[in-house]
Amino acid sequence: MPGSTFGSVFQITTWGESHGKALGVVIDGCPAGLPLCEEDIQTYLDRRKPGQSKFTTKRREGDCVQILSGVFEGKTTGTPISLMVENTDQRSGDYGELAELYRPGHADYAYDQKYGFRDYRGGGRSSGRETLARVAAGAVAAKILSQLGITVTAYTKAIGNVEISADRFDLEECGNNGLYMPDRQAAQQAALLISECVKSQDSVGGVIECRVDNLTAGVGEPCFDKLDANLAKALMSIGAVKAVEIGDGAASAKTRGSQNNDSMYSINQKLEKESNHGGGIYGGISDGSQILVRAYVKPTPSIAAPQKTVDRNMENREIVIRGRHDPVIVPRAVVVVECMTALTVLDSLFASMTSRMDQVIRFFDR
């Protein structure tokens, strides 16, 4: 209930703050016998590292993951997997003034109200660094899913008002630009936009889209634990996300039923749909088609321009946030969205194993 645990079958518990000794995650419920090494996880962590493009912060973060438990002779043992990343740079000298001031758009004031005081170093637990633990766990979830033939793929759909085009969509392109945009032209435009933001001491938001392919039908529970409800929670729990959509999302509110319904037909006894406005989820349950979710990310609240705020004594003050901050958080958050989606899908998939008596009987009849 205190909320650092996510999932019910494949369950993760994260810990750590921006400038503490380390951050980490405990994965409980990983099946035994999965080959797993640090490299499997490091690959994912590297995708959220700063310094990947010229638009992400230059601070050096080593972010080297260690597996502390749950793996023996190269395979998971079925018991908790503890993953840890040590904070190599814990200097906190230059956070002096921030101990007193509430940064606009940040959680500083809310934390102080909730807890009576806060770890003001780099935002403490509310820092984006917290997502590092999610990514480490998500890498393991993604590996399990891939062994079941399921793939999860996220990318930048938009930065500010620069959006990718369906015509130019090319996943390969994601790796070429530092923005994880599957559209070379859009990426170039976005780069210009970001440069502009930097010049004007400002920041910008964007949209991340995520697809799940090859997920079996029947995943998700009918009532509160609908697959889309769990995905909504998973993505909205990422720091700067302010909206979540499934399939056509908000747009479907303006359409008619005749347009929005996904007509079905069959070819060779296999179900096909003429459209996928529903994003692969109906009544909270997957139908075997592609799952499509979208997360809307607000602009980085840390901007260089001076802002009005108050301090802990409720005095009116001006704040100037120094240090390097990402003018856009979207590119680094892509892997976070991908990982939260993977964690959610895997957990729901595992939960679906007891849906049918005939399948349960067959499972134990071994």
Place this chain on the structure above:
Amino acid sequence: MPGSTFGSVFQITTWGESHGKALGVVIDGCPAGLPLCEEDIQTYLDRRKPGQSKFTTKRREGDCVQILSGVFEGKTTGTPISLMVENTDQRSGDYGELAELYRPGHADYAYDQKYGFRDYRGGGRSSGRETLARVAAGAVAAKILSQLGITVTAYTKAIGNVEISADRFDLEECGNNGLYMPDRQAAQQAALLISECVKSQDSVGGVIECRVDNLTAGVGEPCFDKLDANLAKALMSIGAVKAVEIGDGAASAKTRGSQNNDSMYSINQKLEKESNHGGGIYGGISDGSQILVRAYVKPTPSIAAPQKTVDRNMENREIVIRGRHDPVIVPRAVVVVECMTALTVLDSLFASMTSRMDQVIRFFDR
């Protein structure tokens, strides 16, 4: 984990399907000593009843709630409150063909894939009638919140492309039109739009907005159980909802940090903000200002026009859905959004009681 339970401190478990004997909910975790009678709950249930306006279905549903346990001498006892609404009309004769056909935009196919078969009468568990149990529980949550001075208010923000105007906003107006729109002029336009839909055997979606006023700062947990994450799950778990937003939501993805940050200042030692783009939640925690959430509802999938689909044998078929169905589900879903918001806020509020050691010590020092 099977997902008919919501909340961790104030916990509800719902049951029942469209054409079963009854539907209901068990509320576990309601503090003792709350005055509670059936009328408190019935008032909320009546708001989601069909036949409230000319645009909602004419089927008669009595929907009379009974309190079966947990209340003694007019007050809650602290033990589970069981609420039940009997289904007075359980005829299922006219669902014959629907037992075989998969309705587009509905959960029929997904259910069959998950469970091997399904209760096809009126959608079974996937029916909108399931929300009746949520509303019954939400009425109790709202009563507790009101005793703490907190109010939750939902209304129709848009139907199709007809949106309310901030200038004409008038909550009183909600009660005057059958659409729960706080804008008389918009309600009239929406009524025309809906009439048009009915004529063309079609349906339309819309947007529901919900405000929480007077919620104390410090509610919500920092990581996965952020207040906005829990709200996102709560709202996305409602049948036809396809997108959820907090504060400016998706729009914030297109803005700059300098615009989107909510500047703070103080008057008489009290915090004020120049804007509330964040919707009252920062880092997942309330800041004491108004909470603002939005749910986007897809058009009713049950439309009278013929549609292409398949049957259980994967034969291509045409489906014509008979009977009366709401051309727009939004007006009846308003109270559902309000109740799910109330349930979420109350649960998070209760969970916040152990945030601070000084408050814990004071609580037990009695």
Place this chain on the structure above:
Amino acid sequence: MPGSTFGSVFQITTWGESHGKALGVVIDGCPAGLPLCEEDIQTYLDRRKPGQSKFTTKRREGDCVQILSGVFEGKTTGTPISLMVENTDQRSGDYGELAELYRPGHADYAYDQKYGFRDYRGGGRSSGRETLARVAAGAVAAKILSQLGITVTAYTKAIGNVEISADRFDLEECGNNGLYMPDRQAAQQAALLISECVKSQDSVGGVIECRVDNLTAGVGEPCFDKLDANLAKALMSIGAVKAVEIGDGAASAKTRGSQNNDSMYSINQKLEKESNHGGGIYGGISDGSQILVRAYVKPTPSIAAPQKTVDRNMENREIVIRGRHDPVIVPRAVVVVECMTALTVLDSLFASMTSRMDQVIRFFDR
């Protein structure tokens, strides 16, 4: 967390108090396709009914179960199964004095302290009638287990100091005496003991033993959710139970390792053990042999003899509890122990389905 929910995969939520309108349970997580009718459940409920023998209360309780949801065309649908038993006799006139007095050995005082007031009619939620909902749910769990070849069998091991003998052990005998004792001679002695108690306006306790046969090895989790830990909670949560044992239980504390270890050997490549002191559970995990648990039940606290107590105003008083009460609760609690064991074993069994990656892959490779 408020604690009327048990289990995580096969999850039950109970509600209802002694003299309310009804009692019931919601089962969430029952696989679809299980044949289920009211008779399946009624059989179990009848075993805990009063009036089964001359030593159980004569009050008439119909205890007819109704299935309100989750079953369609004779099979479970996979959605919540709501079971209800209406209280036919809700007269509360003769509980007048008990509203003020705290019965020794009962929860009256503790409830008043916790909730500020209480439903004093028949003990309210703390009444033994609460177990009715557990039995209804347990009947469903037992039916699933039986389809997997697993049987759960409870019986009276002792009443007061009259214990069954291993030499005379005969399960068939349980049905012949009203005490569910698998030993005719012990049952006769126990009957005498109980008669004596009745004469002296007193009551007596006893021991219930429960066996689980044919449970596969590998059930139970290594740390907090050990199979024996979950069984201990399940049994200790039954009203009058004051001790729980696994295998040799308390006796093993007095033995030596060389005696208490269960030596293993193999015959035809199959594991056998020379003893089962461990009760079939090692490190919290089943080893494929018989599971053996024991619950120690205190004497019925409601006795006819006058007792010293206090009232709500902390005045010293004498209490005389009128009405018919079971001089021993053990025979009626046998089916409760059996059902709580079945619920626990089933939940742990389902949870074990994701223990191994190879089995998970095989499950989804269909």
Place this chain on the structure above:
Amino acid sequence: MPGSTFGSVFQITTWGESHGKALGVVIDGCPAGLPLCEEDIQTYLDRRKPGQSKFTTKRREGDCVQILSGVFEGKTTGTPISLMVENTDQRSGDYGELAELYRPGHADYAYDQKYGFRDYRGGGRSSGRETLARVAAGAVAAKILSQLGITVTAYTKAIGNVEISADRFDLEECGNNGLYMPDRQAAQQAALLISECVKSQDSVGGVIECRVDNLTAGVGEPCFDKLDANLAKALMSIGAVKAVEIGDGAASAKTRGSQNNDSMYSINQKLEKESNHGGGIYGGISDGSQILVRAYVKPTPSIAAPQKTVDRNMENREIVIRGRHDPVIVPRAVVVVECMTALTVLDSLFASMTSRMDQVIRFFDR
């Protein structure tokens, strides 16, 4: 559900195995503002260290705890507290034969059946070293309880058939003998018994008792989450525990109601009881008197004498367990029982904060 998490409000998640890199625990739900340093925790860890007396293993285990997160400027921040103990001695060379053989009385066979293989080094996750993480977390729980005036005290009640005497009971004495026995004479006898066991290459079990003093009335939930049920789970989840009792426990099954009921009277408007057979819990709820629980510990299964067993290929074999092992595990388990009790009581105490509407209103009316 995978079961390495305990508690619902004050929630802990443990990880680590005997010979891995480290062991640890994440505490989620600790209120902010609690003064906490490593020394607070180390004191508890030192109590379970080997080498405390001549009867515990001589292996050197540093067991130095590190606080990795959740504490800032000497106080808890309200966010997850991550505690870690590195394994300084990870040599695994001498476990060769044990990789193949199943040790009687251990979880080796059950693990292999569950997971398909196991970390055989020192028992892996099933090792007693796992309790180290419980103790670290329990130290924090105990510190919170002590700030609320509540104390938890465990001690050795018996080793083999040597039991402490009520007449000679002296808590101070626990610190003087290495056996944590509050009775000097019994401790001397027990020491002789253990020496004898060592000589005969055998081991012995015992009993641990734990008291909770000054716990307020009203703690514990009425149905499944009874305080005694949660305690039973907590203690039975400790490796070698085979029975758990509350108050008079098993003995009450042989008594009469007139003996077992705890008569109440009042002095100066305060409730007193003539006895405490119930162990301070009625209907699952504390009554404000002393809580009394007991855990029965089996003899250490690792004995030096040769034993019959099988190997992974189901060949009959003889096993000789080398290395130093505790001839009795009870003294080192005392602090584990104390910590699991503290964790349970604290979690139930926190959960009780929403029992009454009047108290909730007062809490938020600040």
